[in-house]
Amino acid sequence: MEFCANKLSFRGYNIGTRLVDEFLAKSNVSRCVDFKETADVIAKLGFKMFLGVTATVTNWDAEGTSCSFVLEDNPLVDFVELPDTCQGLQYCNVLSGVIRGALEMVSMKTEVTWxxxxLRGDDAYEMRVKLTKQVPEEYPYKDDD
Structure with a gap:
């Protein structure tokens, strides 16, 4: 089951690295100043644009580097029912991969866990996003004045 979950996360990561370009082109969002603002934009605009739902950002840690995205609805699972033999499968891992891939493209390394x-009987979908490293942007050329 873990192999499948990792594959889903990897596929999601690849999707996220591509979706960020489309999001930035269509949303006209200016550069976010910090991780908190980035999380808010993802929750309110990103989820709405690509899934048709919004998420709530909650449970911030004191440093402002870790939060939870809570979704009350997830269209990816509308017609999914996991059999007993697949209860260990993290079906929604594709979303955690998308978040991780998109954030990496804007210079934020993260860990995302459900x-x-x-699908496992909980009352909502909640993923925990932790900023592990803010990568300084590197430009491919040197600006000579």
């Missing part, structure tokens, strides 16, 4: 999943 905390709650309605």
């Amino acid at each position: 905390v709650r999943d309605m």
Whole structure:
């Protein structure tokens, strides 16, 4: 099951690295100043643009480097029912990969884990996003004045 979950996350990561360009082109969002603002933009605009739902950003840590995205609805699972033999499968890992891939493209290395999943009987979908490293932007050329 873990192999499948990792594959889903990897596929999601690849999707996220490509979706960020489309998001930036269509949303007209200016550069976010910090991780908190970035999380808010993802929750309100990113989820709405690509999934048709919004997420709530909660449970911030004191440093402002870790939060939870809570979704009350997840269209990826509308017609999914996991059999008993697949209860260990992290079906929604594709979303955690998308978040990780998109954030990496804007210079933020993150860890994304699922905390709650309605497919497993929880009352909502909740993923925990932790900023592990803010990567300084590198430009491919040197600006000679």
